Amino acid sequence: MRIGIIGAGALGGTFAALLVRAGHEVEVTARGAGLEAIRSGGIRLTGGYGETHARVTASEVLAARPGLVLVCTKAQDAAAAIEANAAVVDGVPVVVVQNGLEGVATASRLLPRSSCMGLLSIIAANYTEPGVVRVTTPATSYLGRGDGPPDDESRRTAAVLSEAVPVVAIGGFRGAQWTKLIVNMLNAVPAIVGRSVQDVVDHRRLRRVVAASMREAVRVGLARGIRFGSLQGLGDRRLRLFARLPLALGQLLPWLMRVRMGNVPNLGSTQQSLRRGQPTEVDYLNGAVVREASAAGLEAPVNAALTALVHEVEASGTGLPVERVLAALSA
Numbered sequence: 623m624r625i626g627i628i629g630a631g632a633l634g635g636t637f638a639a640l641l642v643r644a645g646h647e648v649e650v651t652a653r654g655a656g657l658e659a660i661r662s663g664g665i666r667l668t669g670g671y672g673e674t675h676a677r678v679t680a681s682e683v684l685a686a687r688p689g690l691v692l693v694c695t696k697a698q699d700a701a702a703a704i705e706a707n708a709a710v711v712d713g714v715p716v717v718v719v720q721n722g723l724e725g726v727a728t729a730s731r732l733l734p735r736s737s738c739m740g741l742l743s744i745i746a747a748n749y750t751e752p753g754v755v756r757v758t759t760p761a762t763s764y765l766g767r768g769d770g771p772p773d774d775e776s777r778r779t780a781a782v783l784s785e786a787v788p789v790v791a792i793g794g795f796r797g798a799q800w801t802k803l804i805v806n807m808l809n810a811v812p813a814i815v816g817r818s819v820q821d822v823v824d825h826r827r828l829r830r831v832v833a834a835s836m837r838e839a840v841r842v843g844l845a846r847g848i849r850f851g852s853l854q855g856l857g858d859r860r861l862r863l864f865a866r867l868p869l870a871l872g873q874l875l876p877w878l879m880r881v882r883m884g885n886v887p888n889l890g891s892t893q894q895s896l897r898r899g900q901p902t903e904v905d906y907l908n909g910a911v912v913r914e915a916s917a918a919g920l921e922a923p924v925n926a927a928l929t930a931l932v933h934e935v936e937a938s939g940t941g942l943p944v945e946r947v948l949a950a951l952s953a
């Protein structure tokens with residue numbers, strides 16, 4: 623199949639390379655140094671899915687109408703990237719590969735003739751230099767939309783993508799987006815202190831901060847009436863139990879996620895943006911928890927503080943000392 627990938631960074635590059643390896647015809651969009659590197663040297667993928675070097679057509683906007691589109695930008699770039707490609711893409715089925723809660727709604731609004739789905743990925747991919755991606759944790763991805771059971775198009779699309787990388791179609795996608803939001807509470811602290819996710823979770827006091835942000839996010843989700851979807855064995859029952867546990871026990875949750883991630887250091891997607899001097903997605907992750915809390919008439923002080931600290935690092939370009947984070951969170 624001809625597949626268009628908008629945003630060939632960490633996950634876009636991973637999907638592009640693996641789809642080419644599976645025999646699909648792939649065109650990607652990129653810009654600046656990334657575009658130059660992919661045009662001249664293709665995409666080099668290393669790590670959890672083996673080594674592969676994919677030659678793909680690359681330009682700033684898709685030139686040919688594909689049979690399927692993956693939108694793989696960060697959340698804050700999605701609207702502009704979709705708009706730039708709308709003339710070619712509107713009417714084509716779209717899969718938005720994105721963290722946060724808004725990806726599918728944004729694509730559906732901007733591409734009224736397309737059938738839009740979302741994909742939640744637990745793959746950890748590090749975009750180490752233009753055109754080069756290293757997968758530090760391979761994992762299943764979950765595809766769907768809305769609240770109901772998986773529809774036929776989601777199943778067909780998951781089957782196509784599974785030729786390259788494991789993807790399952792799931793029901794209750796909106797609840798699963800919330801579960802992924804809880805997993806993404808792993809992103810902020812590593813980004814603030816400039817360490818890997820594994821290092822942060824191994825640090826007793828930082829792990830407590832991560833656990834506190836997760837517990838706060840779960841409580842906000844429950845206040846919003848969310849039924850958490852199941853991802854990698856983490857679902858509604860376990861998260862409800864976690865929301866009631868004291869933090870001393872709740873620290874088990876980030877610890878279990880860290881064990882699943884393995885030992886190859888993963889920076890997380892938020893820190894990767896910072897290292898490239900780019901704005902982060904934090905307003906769509908911890909910031910989303912703060913907005914959802916406010917909609918429920920609550921406050922989310924842990925997530926508000928982490929959002930502010932990530933913005934501080936964005937502005938200064940320098941990570942903060944661990945003590946500063948602990949002081950800001952009174953941890």
Ligand SMILES: NC(=O)C1=CN([C@@H]2O[C@H](COP(=O)(O)OP(=O)(O)OC[C@H]3O[C@@H](n4cnc5c(N)ncnc54)[C@H](OP(=O)(O)O)[C@@H]3O)[C@@H](O)[C@H]2O)C=CC1
Binds near residue numbers: 633634653696743748
């Ligand atoms: N990386 C990971 O391990 C994981 C990421 N995710 C999620 O997947 C999504 C993608 O993340 P990730 O792959 O890390 O992001 P990256 O920042 O690595 O890649 C996004 C790419 O999109 C490009 N881009 C941005 N705007 C445009 C535009 N207008 N036109 C063309 N290209 C554009 C960027 O180019 P440029 O560099 O020039 O800005 C970049 O190459 C995010 O929502 C993230 O949270 C989910 C699970 C794991």
Ligand SMILES: CC(C)(CO)C(=O)C(=O)O
Binds near residue numbers: 721
């Ligand atoms: C799963 C995880 C934490 C992988 O790094 C991720 O979603 C991200 O980095 O944004």
